[in-house]
Amino acid sequence: MDLLRLDDLRKYFPVGGGILRKPSFLRAVDGINLSVTRGETLGLVGESGSGKSTLALTALKLYEPTSGRIIFDGVDVTGMKESEFKKFRKKLGIVFQDPYSSLNPRSRVKDIIARPMKVHGYGDEEIDRIVKEVIVEVGLSIEHLERFPHQLSGGQQQRVAIARAIVTKPDLIFLDEPTSSLDISVQSQILNLLLDLQQNYRMTYVFITHDLLTVRHISDRIAVMYAGKIMELATTEEIFYETMHPYTATLLLSLPVPDVESRVQKDVLIKKGVKVYGEPPNLINPPKGCRFHPRCPFSIDLCEREEPELKGIGSHLVACHRAGEIDVRL
Amino acid sequence: MGLLQIKDLRTYFFTSRGKVRAVDGVDLSLYEREVLAVVGETGCGKSTLGLSIIRLVPYPGRIVGGEIFFKGKDLLKMDESELREIRGKEIAMIFQNPSKALNPVYKVGYQIAEMPRYHLGVPMKRAWGLAVDLLRKVKIPDPEVKASSYPHSLSGGMKQRSLIAMMISLKPSLLIADEPTTALDVTVQAQIMDLLKEIREEVGMAVMLITHNIGLVAEESDRVAVMYAGKIVEVGATPDVLEDPLHPYTRGLLSSLPSRRSRKERLPSIPGSVPDLINLPSGCRFHPRCPYKLDICDKEEPKLSEVKRGHLVSCFAVG
Amino acid sequence: MLASEGVAKVTKEASGYIKLIWSHWSARTGLIISIFIILIAIFAPLIAPRSYAQTDLKHRLEPPSPDFPFGTDELGRCIFSRVIYGSRIALWVGILVVIVEALVGVTLGIIAGYWEGWVDRVISFLSDSIWALPPIVLALGVVTVIGPGISQVVTAIAIVSWPPFTRVSRAKVLSIKNREFVIAAKAIGESDISIIVRYILPNIIPSILVLATLTLPTAILSTTALSFLGFGAQPPTPDWGDMIAKGMGYLQIAPWISTFPGIFLVITSLGFNLLGDGLRDLIDPRLRI
Numbered sequence: 001m002d003l004l005r006l007d008d009l010r011k012y013f014p015v016g017g018g019i020l021r022k023p024s025f026l027r028a029v030d031g032i033n034l035s036v037t038r039g040e041t042l043g044l045v046g047e048s049g050s051g052k053s054t055l056a057l058t059a060l061k062l063y064e065p066t067s068g069r070i071i072f073d074g075v076d077v078t079g080m081k082e083s084e085f086k087k088f089r090k091k092l093g094i095v096f097q098d099p100y101s102s103l104n105p106r107s108r109v110k111d112i113i114a115r116p117m118k119v120h121g122y123g124d125e126e127i128d129r130i131v132k133e134v135i136v137e138v139g140l141s142i143e144h145l146e147r148f149p150h151q152l153s154g155g156q157q158q159r160v161a162i163a164r165a166i167v168t169k170p171d172l173i174f175l176d177e178p179t180s181s182l183d184i185s186v187q188s189q190i191l192n193l194l195l196d197l198q199q200n201y202r203m204t205y206v207f208i209t210h211d212l213l214t215v216r217h218i219s220d221r222i223a224v225m226y227a228g229k230i231m232e233l234a235t236t237e238e239i240f241y242e243t244m245h246p247y248t249a250t251l252l253l254s255l256p257v258p259d260v261e262s263r264v265q266k267d268v269l270i271k272k273g274v275k276v277y278g279e280p281p282n283l284i285n286p287p288k289g290c291r292f293h294p295r296c297p298f299s300i301d302l303c304e305r306e307e308p309e310l311k312g313i314g315s316h317l318v319a320c321h322r323a324g325e326i327d328v329r330l
Numbered sequence: 331m332g333l334l335q336i337k338d339l340r341t342y343f344f345t346s347r348g349k350v351r352a353v354d355g356v357d358l359s360l361y362e363r364e365v366l367a368v369v370g371e372t373g374c375g376k377s378t379l380g381l382s383i384i385r386l387v388p389y390p391g392r393i394v395g396g397e398i399f400f401k402g403k404d405l406l407k408m409d410e411s412e413l414r415e416i417r418g419k420e421i422a423m424i425f426q427n428p429s430k431a432l433n434p435v436y437k438v439g440y441q442i443a444e445m446p447r448y449h450l451g452v453p454m455k456r457a458w459g460l461a462v463d464l465l466r467k468v469k470i471p472d473p474e475v476k477a478s479s480y481p482h483s484l485s486g487g488m489k490q491r492s493l494i495a496m497m498i499s500l501k502p503s504l505l506i507a508d509e510p511t512t513a514l515d516v517t518v519q520a521q522i523m524d525l526l527k528e529i530r531e532e533v534g535m536a537v538m539l540i541t542h543n544i545g546l547v548a549e550e551s552d553r554v555a556v557m558y559a560g561k562i563v564e565v566g567a568t569p570d571v572l573e574d575p576l577h578p579y580t581r582g583l584l585s586s587l588p589s590r591r592s593r594k595e596r597l598p599s600i601p602g603s604v605p606d607l608i609n610l611p612s613g614c615r616f617h618p619r620c621p622y623k624l625d626i627c628d629k630e631e632p633k634l635s636e637v638k639r640g641h642l643v644s645c646f647a648v649g
Numbered sequence: 650m651l652a653s654e655g656v657a658k659v660t661k662e663a664s665g666y667i668k669l670i671w672s673h674w675s676a677r678t679g680l681i682i683s684i685f686i687i688l689i690a691i692f693a694p695l696i697a698p699r700s701y702a703q704t705d706l707k708h709r710l711e712p713p714s715p716d717f718p719f720g721t722d723e724l725g726r727c728i729f730s731r732v733i734y735g736s737r738i739a740l741w742v743g744i745l746v747v748i749v750e751a752l753v754g755v756t757l758g759i760i761a762g763y764w765e766g767w768v769d770r771v772i773s774f775l776s777d778s779i780w781a782l783p784p785i786v787l788a789l790g791v792v793t794v795i796g797p798g799i800s801q802v803v804t805a806i807a808i809v810s811w812p813p814f815t816r817v818s819r820a821k822v823l824s825i826k827n828r829e830f831v832i833a834a835k836a837i838g839e840s841d842i843s844i845i846v847r848y849i850l851p852n853i854i855p856s857i858l859v860l861a862t863l864t865l866p867t868a869i870l871s872t873t874a875l876s877f878l879g880f881g882a883q884p885p886t887p888d889w890g891d892m893i894a895k896g897m898g899y900l901q902i903a904p905w906i907s908t909f910p911g912i913f914l915v916i917t918s919l920g921f922n923l924l925g926d927g928l929r930d931l932i933d934p935r936l937r938i
Contacts, residue, residue: 047515047516047517048515057832060836062832062835062836086838089836089837089838090838092836093836094832094833094836096829096832096833098829101828101829101830102829102830102833103830103833104830104834104847104848104851104852105830105852106851106852107847107851115834115837115839116837116838119837119838119839119843120838153603154372155603161833164833164837168837183371183372183542183604184371184542184544184583184586184587185371185582185583185586185599185600185603185604186603187586188586188587188588188597188598188599189599191588191597192596192597192599195594195595195596196596210515210516212516213545213587213588213589214588216588216593217588217589217593217594217597218588218594236593250517251516251517253520254516254517254519254520255516255520255545256519256520256523256543256545256546256548256549256550257545257548257549258544258545258547258548258572258584258587258589259548259589260548260569260573263548263549276517276520276521276524277521278517279485279487279488279518280485280487280515280517280518295517346672
């Protein structure tokens with residue numbers, strides 16, 4: 001059974017309304033169908049404005065969904081009041097991009113880590129024991145417990161944030177660009193930590209990022225988002241080496257890569273007609289039809305009129321009218 | 331003799347906590363029309379290096395020693411009026427956050443036109459026309475409209491293009507680009523880098539590309555200098571350094587990047603973290619984290635020496 | 650943790666803060682002056698040679714002399730003693746006013762900032778309206794209704810001066826509310842009250858403290874003004890404002906009656922203003938609090 005299922009989830013933000021004027025809506029998440037299997041790492045890839053962060057916050061009910069359903073471990077939690085949903089929060093975690101902002105600057109590390117347990121009524125002794133275990137597990141030491149966030153480096157702060165997320169042994173953790181703000185040499189340390197923790201605790205990750213290299217390294221499946229919708233959803237191998245959506249191909253072409261092998265393959269994409277152009281979409285008035293069509297070298301009339309559905313072959317889903325016809329693979 | 335020749339440059343920040351040795355004895359050359367990438371992590375001094383060249387180091391920083399020869403003349407010996415002639419006209423600089431570099435209360439066209447007006451005395455009408463042409467050259471749609479717009483109505487990518495337009499208006503010989511695309515989406519980044527390449531070729535400009543993105547270095551630069559804790563540890567032709575890294579830091583850095591082969595495996599990583607620039611380790615700054623450390627490494631500082639043709643390293647174990 | 654360890658830690662943190670304040674010219678000077686005035690207030694009975702109410706009709710309207718360092722007033726009372734004891738009134742009243750203002754203002758500001766919506770609109774409207782009107786005039790209005798006296802003055806000033814606290818705390822709540830550590834708190838299941846008390850309040854306290862330090866001189870001046878107009882302290886209470894007012898009639902022949910309280914009023918205001926100014930500079934960039 002799926003650990004998490006999102007049915008046609010939408011989140012719109014009202015913009016610019018007044019007493020006399022009706023507001024427009026910023027359609028950040030616009031009809032997402034997604035499921036996450038226990039134990040997997042689902043990569044959620046997109047640029048700014050794709051809706052990937054909003055999706056995470058909405059799925060965690062930190063934003064009220066505008067419509068659609070959230071089903072966690074078989075239970076429809078969409079309409080639940082916070083008091084009822086609170087017990088589910090034990091099983092969910094989130095790690096943010098900026099480690100310093102995600103920690104209360106006025107609290108010591110030990111209190112930050114202890115807090116989720118206190119909120120859910122763990123006993124004092126148990127809390128003390130677990131805090132001491134967890135701090136070592138994330139690669140820090142007991143003496144770090146007394147410090148304040150500003151006394152730690154970026155990498156150390158992120159370890160604390162991860163400690164806080166895992167302390168109630170959650171089933172599912174959302175990671176929103178957890179390594180993007182960190183130095184390269186620290187990124188690999190944190191990725192290793194995440195992989196270790198996943199193995200030890202059989203955790204499920206939704207890993208949100210714009211960095212294709214990192215997401216390829218850590219994910220089993222990848223969903224590519226654009227303008228609030230999923231463009232392609234497939235296994236990591238399929239996304240990279242059997243690409244079907246022009247946007248995914250554009251991302252692959254745009255990505256600066258350090259190894260020679262990947263760069264040679266970019267020429268293949270260029271020959272197949274993949275091009276990078278255009279600006280990120282307007283989310284208040286998204287393009288009609290397929291949202292990507294103004295920037296798509298393969299778009300035809302149909303693309304401007306009708307939104308394509310996300311459908312496909314087996315595990316590989318694409319939202320593109322010309323999915324079978326065009327070839328954008330490496 | 332290159333376009334830019336930096337000799338033993340030292341730039342320190344005198345803070346209340348102590349002396350931050352941000353750039354501590356850097357020797358570097360940059361040749362005409364080439365792209366030299368300066369790569370390193372936070373706090374390695376690469377941004378300060380860029381600011382030092384153009385002599386815009388903010389307080390409490392100060393250039394305390396060394397020489398920077400640009401077209402044969404030492405920039406560090408020039409006074410403000412001479413420097414103002416150079417800035418913008420010969421050496422231009424663009425930064426990470428385009429929003430912060432554009433004045434929000436002046437139209438975009440006006441700000442671009444300022445360059446030819448101030449440096450060349452071009453009258454406003456003609457300068458405005460030049461500004462519109464430049465916007466067109468940097469592929470901004472509807473350049474006449476955009477020139478009359480204010481910065482806030484432009485997207486991040488368009489702002490950066492406008493800045494590029496401003497910076498190339500006088501056809502400088504050197505463009506210092508400090509993380510020019512870090513704040514932009516990857517598809518926008520690709521377009522900006524392509525644009526820079528086109529312009530570079532047209533104007534005959536050299537570029538110092540300051541970045542922490544190794545992929546960008548691989549795709550866009552001819553040579554690369556790796557900085558660590560205020561010093562250059564390795565420099566050479568980009569393919570040489572990336573495929574055959576010599577310095578332990580460079581090797582550690584490159585092997586910690588996720589690649590196709592590494593799926594779901596633990597990545598090798600450099601233990602420890604970047605040193606505090608106020609309390610630096612003795613001898614080689616990288617020695618506490620180095621798997622190849624020798625006895626001499628914590629006593630003396632290594633110097634850059636040519637190990638292979640055009641490929642210099644600063645390391646006792648290798649050099 | 651042992652109590653002695655706790656005390657040692659607090660002292661170490663406090664000395665860190667003191668060192669920081671010492672490094673900043675404005676804060677340092679302000680701190681010195683403020684502490685000077687506070688010490689005068691605390692040790693008034695030891696400093697002042699006489700009681701503030703003690704009259705000596707043989708020595709009326711005398712200029713400053715070794716016996717009466719600041720001279721005497723029309724009832725032969727020692728101005729020096731009265732000014733010294735007056736510092737108690739000034740500080741006490743000022744601090745009280747600031748405390749009440751802060752409690753009212755910050756509570757309203759937090760409610761407005763956290764819950765927004767119509768509650769915010771009502772509170773903001775109220776806050777802006779009251780702030781738009783001249784505080785002394787408003788306070789006068791209040792005091793005419795509730796009568797004269799020190800506690801009445803405190804109430805009156807506090808009622809009309811809370812808006813700055815509401816503005817500042819509302820603005821800070823709005824900016825902090827969307828920071829990731831607050832979202833993270835919601836994600837672990839914290840209740841609204843818990844979030845306000847544990848996450849938001851500790852992070853707005855520094856700004857409120859700065860505002861309080863800057864408002865203190867205004868509070869002292871406002872209460873002094875009301876006393877000057879006769880609504881505050883009643884004789885023989887040595888309120889500086891009252892002393893200045895009473896001394897006005899004797900400016901030609903005995904200017905020292907008004908001058909010395911005036912000087913101390915200025916010094917006190919200056920001291921706290923400098924301190925508050927310095928604290929404000931220190932708060933944001935360096936301390937990252």
